Amino acid sequence: MGFAASQARLMMLTARKSDLELRLQFNNQARLRLANMMSGLMLTLSSQTTFENQAVTQRMQNVISYIQQQDKMLEMEARRIESQHEAVSTEIQAVRKVIQKNIASTFKIMG
Numbered sequence: 001m002g003f004a005a006s007q008a009r010l011m012m013l014t015a016r017k018s019d020l021e022l023r024l025q026f027n028n029q030a031r032l033r034l035a036n037m038m039s040g041l042m043l044t045l046s047s048q049t050t051f052e053n054q055a056v057t058q059r060m061q062n063v064i065s066y067i068q069q070q071d072k073m074l075e076m077e078a079r080r081i082e083s084q085h086e087a088v089s090t091e092i093q094a095v096r097k098v099i100q101k102n103i104a105s106t107f108k109i110m111g
Helices: 003-047 054-110
Strands: none
Touching: 003 054
């Protein structure tokens, strides 16, 4: 791979890495929103008396279960993004080594 192609590849990989980092931040924000909703629901649920309203309690437990499912999905998505991020980081290191070798060989020819 030539120097220009290596530089272009490095720029593309760096952009991809930044995109993955942004997606991971959005994912974490979504998980924090779910955690806040869960906290509010748990507080409301704990303040109710046992016999107050069984239908409301059951509905809240269903919502809590749904939020937990959403959090698990977001956690799996975060793991997938992190593994892609690691792969891109590894490839960036490889491309940087190629660029360094390319620079070294160019200076040997010129010098």
